Amino acid sequence: YPSISKINFADADPNLAAIIAMMEVSKKIQPSGKRMELWENNYLDSCKSLGISTQVIDHSKSIGEMVAKKILGYAKADRYNTLSNFPRYTPDKKEGYWYPTPPGYFPAVEPYFSKIRNYSLSQSEVSDFEIKPPKAYSSDPRSEFYTLANQVYLSGKKQEEQKIAAFWDCNPFALSSNGHLLIAMKKISPGAHWMGISAIACAKKKLDFGHSLLVRTVLSVSMQDAFWVCWREKYHSNRIRPETAVRKLIDPTWKPFLQTPPFPEYPSGHSTVSSTAAVILTHFIGENFSYVDTVETRYGIEARPFKSFNQAAEEASISRFYGGIHFMDGIASGQSQGKKLGNHILKKLNLL
Structure with a gap:
C-alpha cells in the first residue's frame, strides 16, 4: 500500500484535504476527469465564501495533492495498463462454452482482469x-x-x-x-x-x-x-x-x-x-x-x-x-x- 507519513494538519482542514485528494485522483483516472477542474475551482471558491482562509485552503490543497500523487502511483502499479499486452481473447466454440450474444455481439469484457493486483488477497x-x-x-x-x-x-x-x-x-x-x-x-x-x-x-x-x-x-x-x-x-x-x-x-x-x-x-x-x-x-x-x-x-x-x-x-x-x-x-x-x-x-x- 502507499507509504504516507503522518500528516501535520496545522493550518489545514483534513476534510478539505481529503476532498481535494479525491478530486485530484478523479481528474487523472476518470474518462471525464477534465471536467473536475471546473468543479474543483468552484468548490474552492465556495470554501472562501464560507470564510475559510486562503492559508487553510492552500495548505489543505497541498496535502490533498501529495496524497493523490501517492495514490496515483499505487494505482499505476496495479498492472491494469498491461492487460492490452495479452493476446486478443478468442471465444471457444466448444459445446457449453460462452459465446458473444445479440444484439451487439460484443467481445469478451476484461478476460484478463484477474491479472491485475487485488487489495485483500495474498497469493x-x-x-x-x-x-x-x-x-x-x-x-x-x-x-x-x-x-x-x-x-x-x-x-x-x-x-x-x-x-x-x-x-x-x-x-x-x-x-x-x-x-x-x-x-x-x-x-x-x-x-x-x-x-x-x-x-x-x-x-x-x-x-x-x-x-x-x-x-x-x-x-x-x-x-x-x-x-x-x-x-x-x-x-x-x-x-x-x-x-x-x-x-x-x-x-x-x-x-x-x-x-x-x-x-x-x-x-x-x-x-x-x-x-x-x-x-x-x-x-x-x-x-x-x-x-x-x-x-x-x-x-x-x-x-x-x-x-x-x-x-x-x-x-x-x-x-x-x-x-x-x-x-x-x-x-x-x-x-x-x-x-x-x-x-x-x-x-x-x-x-x-
Missing part, C-alpha cells in the same frame, strides 16, 4: 475463494443443466419479476435497437449502484464526514476484490449464457427480458458483488436498516424500499434469473463467494 488466500464448478453442460432433457436452462426459460414472465429485473439491470453495455442502428443506453454498473446505496445509508444514519468516508472506502475496495474473484472464475469456467443455451436446446426464438452482458455466466457478478456489499454495509450501518433506493430515479427507474442490505442483495441476485441472463447455480455460487469475501475483508481490516 495463498486466492484459492480460498474458488467455488465449486458449474453444472456440466448437457443437451439431455433429464440432465441437471437442462433443468437449469428450462427454469430460466420459464421465469421472468410475471410483472413483479420484470420490475425487479429492470431495477437491478445496471448494464453499461445495454443497447437500444432503432432500425439498423444500435444506440448505447446510459446505465450505471452494479458497483456504482451499491456506492449510491451507501450514500443513501450514510446520509440517513447521519454519519460524519470521516465515518462516511471510511464506509465508502471499505465498500469500494471490497467490491473491487469481489469483481476480481468473480472474473477469475468466469474466465476459468467459461460457461455458456442462458440466451445461447435456451435457443439451442429449447426455443430458438427465445429472448431474455434483459440484454445479456458480454462475458461468461458463472458465477453471477451481481450476486458476488451485492453479497459482498451487503456484508460490508451491514457491518457499518447495521442489521435490518431500512431505506429507500433512489439511486436510479434520475434515469427514470422508480424508487424501491428495502428492509435491509441483505434483502437488497438477495433481490439483486435473483433479478439476474428473472432477467434471463443467469442460471440459478451461478447465482447461488456468487452469493456464497461474495459473503465469504466480505467477511474476509472485515477480518483483514481488524473490523471483526
